Amino acid sequence: MFIALLKKEILGNLYNQRYVITLVLLTLLIGISAWTLERAQETYLEQYAEALEGNKAEAEAAGKVWQFMSVGATTEKEPGDLSILGRGLEGEMTRALSYSGWNEVEVGTVKTFTPLFRMYAVPDFIYIINIIGSLLALLFVYDAVCGEKENGTLRLKLTYPLPRDYILLAKWAAGVLSLCLPLGLACLGLGVYLFFLPGFEVTLDHAIRFALVFLVSVLYLSAFFTLGLLVSCLTHRATTALMICLFLWILLVLTIPNLMPMVARALKPIPSEGKIAIEKQHKAREVEEWAGNTIRAEIHDMDEYHETVARLVAKALEGINQFRRNRVQEQMSLAMNLSRVSPAACYQFAASDLLKTGIGSFSRFQRYVAWYRQLFNQAKDHIIRRARDRAAGAGWWGGQDMASEDFALIPAFKPLGVSFADSLSGALFDIGIIITYNIILFLAAYTAFLRYDAK
């Protein structure tokens, strides 16, 4: 009985004009997006190779130790391979980072070709499912119940000995299955395209991540589908249902995820960079004065004294950096929690985390940058100590030539790869929320349909 209902619903969907449009549109968009972003990725990779070579040459061109201390080393992260599917925060993570002997880490420009790229969202897979997919899901379902009532077929159906829960469950299952089909086809096409793409090596890790992104996408679309079903069960005219669905879509997809980061920024402001700079200056002066009054008398060797003071200052400044990082983290958590009212935000967080371009990966990267700074500083101290030994009292250490062993001391910049377990644990919470939305909305739709007046 249930199977017959399901079959009827699925066939009804498949023969629908809207269904054909959904299928064509999704496949077309995912194809175009993969092609354009893959072209862009090629350029990013070329630029990365160019930057690696240039950075190395630039660091090694510093002949004297003081020159190296002022120029320092510039590094950058390799473009992530899965960022073709969801660019997320990849742009922020691939900025050039300059470490020097006595300055703060300086970040380079975000790698976009022109400022115009900052104006529009990146048309990647996540964007297509998040914005366009959710709209299509709602359009697909808005008249599922109220439309049948308008046509009169619902009344007819209820005269048969069919429990209402069967009817609704069949509608839901058929709808979600019918949605999965175009999405699955598009994803399969995408997978095949990536597989045959020269220069893109598909590993097991990629396949698992991609499969999970597909699953999360299905869950997300099903949440919107169930929302549409609920609206359809609560209204009696198809046009009203469509109106309410579009209203909810504007609110949940366009407004909440975009407005909440701004609200969080207003509620939990971060001290500006200028303020932090001044605070650091005061702190450094304070530490230097304190050292002059206390430990100066105990340490007789001037070099050792300066080194100790520099270490103390660096520690104090790192404390201020840490303070700012914590504030950023607080603002970020608030923004995320506020946005999670909308499944669209949850989807974005979960999917980008799975593609290694999400908030979790970014925070990890920020921590690595801070950690690398410490490694770099240790290497710097080591190089200075060696130069001092070489100078052995006869002249300034900065005037010494950089030796090839000195360059070898500089640690390689290799942000740790994000393991699948890490990505999954980052995404799990948001996946859980999407599942919860699904369940709550379905229960609400179920209750509404049981009480639905089909007359």
Added chain:
Amino acid sequence: MLWSLIEKELKNNLLSMRFVFSLAIVLLVMLGSIQVRMDDYVQSTLDSRANAAAERQTHRDTHFWRFQWTGMFLERPVLPLGILVTGTERNPDPRFRVFQKSKPIIRPSGSIDRNPLVTLSTPVDIMFITGVVMSLLVLVLSFDAVSGEREQGTLKLLLSFPVPRSVLIFAKWIGGILTLCIPFIIGYLCLAIWILLSGDVRFAASDWLVFLLIGLSSLLYIAWMFSAALLVSCWFRHAATSMCMLLLMWVLLVLVIPNISPYLAAAFSPVDSAQSVHFKSMKITKELQNEENQQLQELQKRHNVPRWWQEDNAWREGVELVARSHDRQRQGTRAIVDRRTAQIIRQTDLAHIIGRVSPFVSYANIVTTLAWTGPGFEQHLRLLMREYEDQLRRMTTDGLKDQVPFSADMLPHFRYTPPPVGARFAQTLVDWAVLLSGAVIFFLGAYVSFVTREII
């Protein structure tokens, strides 16, 4: 006759639930976002002022020689019109580093420790509210303008009266546009009153003019969308089909083409990477610095002093030599940067040409240029910062020559003024023409289709 038809259309629309919904959405989103954006503006202005003062403080104990090596930070200007249109100013780096001898490129400076969510989200501003939300509401309000009446049978009845079809479609067009303008105008007026009453953001007279122009361009954009919707509604027999077609068109025009066009342009008109510009500039800088060192050594020999800064005449000559070399470094760097800027302009123009298939791109171009938060802003800002660098160069050379102590009060204040409204408006003329001609062509299409096609 025409007037009574328009009246009928207006009443029909205004009394519908869709209209009430649309009005509610527009008011909610417009007013909800503007308060957040104004708060953000106030915070950014305060930060920017505090940072500029703090920056002067950091140069308190410096001297001219060191100053030209370290350079200084300039705050990114925060324009009041930014509360209406974010444009390319989406979470940008807050400062620029200028006048640094070791790295002479003017470049944005920021920290890796920032909230990336703002980068990830789309700003909810007038461009977004009108361009995306309003345009969707336009379709919702107008998809059944003709096909709906045809389905209900009222169109047949209407045509049995002695009403020419041309008058009927014209009345539908006027009535529809008036209905659609009402929620926007109400929302926009509330916005103006809110801005005036809150007093957080002070608009100059020219800013209000821009406010008005942005409003007008939004209405034109709405008219484009409505005309297209009317054409589709005339073309298809069923309201549901026209809704599907319109949504398909909307997704392509508003969500896909604008976002894909920069990538297409990038594929056809490449731009050098920022890093490569940096490497080239550093190469020139290094060569010129070596040359400068050699010349200084020759100077020492000529004046027969062990160190050129120990003797007055050698000092003055040396300072001039260093200044000249510094100038050449900046000129060389600027030439390289200019080449990239030219590439960027070419690519941006190409992206606009490709994107103009979509009215959203024309509209976005108009509002970002008028509010001066588009791609032109940063180029103009950089030009003004170059002038500022030249001022600093003169100040430093004079200060070194006359051997006066450095004081932070000597630093000139950097004030950014955008180009006059007239000049900005002139840049948008093509886009106004594109939107206007689009609206007219679609209306004519709807007209022809309505007059010639079978109604029954």
